Amino acid sequence: MGDKTYTxxxxxxxxxxxxxxxxxxxxxxxxxxxKRAKIREAIRKTGYRPNLMAQSMxxxxxxxxxxxxxxxxxxxxxxxxxxxxxxxxxxxxxxxLGSSEGxxxxxxxxxxxxxxxxxxxxxxxxxxxxxxxxxxxxxxxxPVVITGQNFAGLPCVYHNDAGAMEELTRRMIRxxxxxxxxxxxxxxxxxxxxxxxSGVLRAWxxxxxxEENLHFEExxxxxxxxxxxxxxxxxHRDFNGVLCATDAIALGAMKAIHEAGLRxxxxxxxxxxxxxxxxxxxxxxxxxxxxxxxxxxxxxxSMLLRMIGDSSRSMVVxxxxxxxxxxxxxxx
Numbered sequence: 001m002g003d004k005t006y007t008x009x010x011x012x013x014x015x016x017x018x019x020x021x022x023x024x025x026x027x028x029x030x031x032x033x034x035k036r037a038k039i040r041e042a043i044r045k046t047g048y049r050p051n052l053m054a055q056s057m058x059x060x061x062x063x064x065x066x067x068x069x070x071x072x073x074x075x076x077x078x079x080x081x082x083x084x085x086x087x088x089x090x091x092x093x094x095x096x097l098g099s100s101e102g103x104x105x106x107x108x109x110x111x112x113x114x115x116x117x118x119x120x121x122x123x124x125x126x127x128x129x130x131x132x133x134x135x136x137x138x139x140x141x142x143p144v145v146i147t148g149q150n151f152a153g154l155p156c157v158y159h160n161d162a163g164a165m166e167e168l169t170r171r172m173i174r175x176x177x178x179x180x181x182x183x184x185x186x187x188x189x190x191x192x193x194x195x196x197x198s199g200v201l202r203a204w205x206x207x208x209x210x211e212e213n214l215h216f217e218e219x220x221x222x223x224x225x226x227x228x229x230x231x232x233x234x235x236h237r238d239f240n241g242v243l244c245a246t247d248a249i250a251l252g253a254m255k256a257i258h259e260a261g262l263r264x265x266x267x268x269x270x271x272x273x274x275x276x277x278x279x280x281x282x283x284x285x286x287x288x289x290x291x292x293x294x295x296x297x298x299x300x301x302s303m304l305l306r307m308i309g310d311s312s313r314s315m316v317v318x319x320x321x322x323x324x325x326x327x328x329x330x331x332x
Contacts, residue, residue, distance in 0.1 A: 066114035068125065070099070145301075165199030240268055244272045247279050250286055
């Protein structure tokens with residue numbers, strides 16, 4: 001529509017709504033779908049973008065969202081980041097990224113530094129909750145949303161980790177696998193550790209199988225430790241099934257099984273969790289559970305934008321659980 005610079009009032013007039021409605025749209029606030037569609041079309045026609053400098057002067061905060069991740073080299077993190085970008089780009093927010101590399105101290109430093117650098121809000125991914133972190137989140141001067149974990153009293157978007165692992169365990173049992181090793185991670189990580197472990201235990205108990213036929217091993221999240229763990233286990237092999245807390249662990253375990261001259265699934269069935277792209281490129285393809293990481297990122301960013309738009313900070317704390325889809329391939 002030409003070279004004119006459009007304002008929020010211009011968008012409102014073209015859409016036939018109030019400027020306040022456009023502002024709510026930009027902050028993902030409550031609006032009817034009809035109004036959303038009209039505002040979206042008006043923004044498309046005008047090419048309108050909020051004046052971030054003016055917004056910063058009004059609110060004391062810039063047009064940036066801080067995102068703190070436990071590590072960058074992760075398929076799940078990249079998918080969550082893509083979802084966050086989906087939601088923020090339309091609202092013309094930029095992202096400030098910090099990687100804690102699993103350090104609790106670095107998480108706290110990023111939380112403090114991002115607030116000092118005038119971000120409008122923060123998304124914190126997949127953390128182990130500590131009293132210090134809980135205090136820092138609750139005392140934050142900007143809204144904070146957590147992804148991947150469900151912590152009492154805090155806004156979060158998380159997955160049904162226990163349900164996914166429970167269903168994978170049931171399917172392995174139905175394949176006749178009655179001596180199973182579960183290779184998990186520390187229970188300090190409530191989602192990937194405690195909840196996934198509890199899903200395995202529930203399905204095993206439900207099937208009435210002997211407790212001594214289920215063995216537990218703890219590793220970190222990477223494929224190398226999955227491979228090393230399986231190499232140790234294969235020295236005294238007394239199992240016919242392997243469940244892994246993540247696809248990365250499962251891929252490492254699969255490599256050790258192949259190198260030992262054993263067949264998957266004929267000799268040992270195996271399943272992971274997360275539906276990593278790499279699981280489709282191994283032979284046999286890895287059975288897993290798909291978690292909706294990109295949707296998690298979108299939901300978290302939308303939740304945060306609504307909180308930013310609520311200047312009174314009086315919103316009810318929202319906690320959203322996303323479900324899973326079992327992806328059964330040849331490894332089971």
